[in-house]
Amino acid sequence: MPSDYILTLSCEDRPGIVAAVTTELAALGANIAESNQFWDHATNRFFMRIAMQTQQGTNREDVERALKPAFERFDMRASVMATARKPRIIIMVSKFDHAMRYLLYQIQVGWLDAEVAAIVSNHDDARTIAEQEGIPYYHWPVTRETKAEQEDKLLALVKDTGADLVVLARYMQVLSDKLSKRLYGKIINIHHSFLPAFKGAKPYHQAHERGVKLIGATAHYVTPDLDEGPIIDQETERVSHAMSVDDFVATGRDIESRVLGRAVRLHLERRVMLNRHKTLVFQQ
Known part of the structure; x- marks a missing residue:
């Protein structure tokens, strides 16, 4: 069965953040089910939440590895959570x-x-x-x-x-x-x-x-x-x-x-x- 994950991230706002993240997710074969984002003008911080469904066999480490270039490029504070795990x-x-x-x-x-x-x-x-x-x-x-x-x-x-x-x-x-x-x-x-x-x-x-x-x-x-x-x-x-x-x-x-x-x-x-x-x- 496909696995569901939630990605949350924040970083200083600049062009290309959404494109960098979604491009890596597309390459991973992930389907974005929900996406929310916000730019706080006062602090120039960008915040994003993405709920995604990945292909069978994809684990959290795979998602984090795929997104690592984007995380490092934009100095993101990010987290990936598997929704299958009950909090x-x-x-x-x-x-x-x-x-x-x-x-x-x-x-x-x-x-x-x-x-x-x-x-x-x-x-x-x-x-x-x-x-x-x-x-x-x-x-x-x-x-x-x-x-x-x-x-x-x-x-x-x-x-x-x-x-x-x-x-x-x-x-x-x-x-x-x-x-x-x-x-x-x-x-x-x-x-x-x-x-x-x-x-x-x-x-x-x-x-x-x-x-x-x-x-x-x-x-x-x-x-x-x-x-x-x-x-x-x-x-x-x-x-x-x-x-x-x-x-x-x-x-x-x-x-x-x-x-x-x-x-x-x-x-x-x-x-x-x-x-x-x-x-x-x-x-x-």
Whole structure:
């Protein structure tokens, strides 16, 4: 059977990039199924994503070897991913489990193509769900004294499981600068606010106190700066003065779950590319 691959690349913009890449792919006998590209004028960086189907027997090394002249000529930062390999994720959760449940359901019905390698929590509340799904569960309480040890365990778990992504599905702990830097671009958080408004703790309470007419949720990559990471996806919903804080929270649960699910899918399909403090999102 033919093999499918996704190529992502970025480099300084100059003439001939697309021609160089597509010429090599044509020589390899690859068929381009989808192509997206963007030139960021402000940084003069060129970004491209190509989904391709190759001839039977073509492996990832063959694709990389064919594209090597183009990679070197344009000094590209590039990656080739085989779509046959199911991505592995680690879900981290505290007590609010709605976003985690949504991810598990979307994996179950096939909308999200991923395998959950583990569920990690600083509480024991989600253990039953993990056991029902046959997913390894790690209960690692976090205190000031144990935080560094817990994060070392997480890094070891990422390595041991071969996880491609860590998902903070309402994991209510601030990660250290060290961990955020080590896994930059590989940790997605869902924040229950339409960032950059209402950062930090209890954003729904902040929004209710200010009498806002829209609330939302933001999925973003984690960085050392709290709730400042590159944004992947956002959504809002209208609220009114007649709603209580609990109404805000209830409304927000659905938004958080949808936004996080979309962000995880976009990331795993290599549709998100980092551009300094921003992201490019190539929608299908």
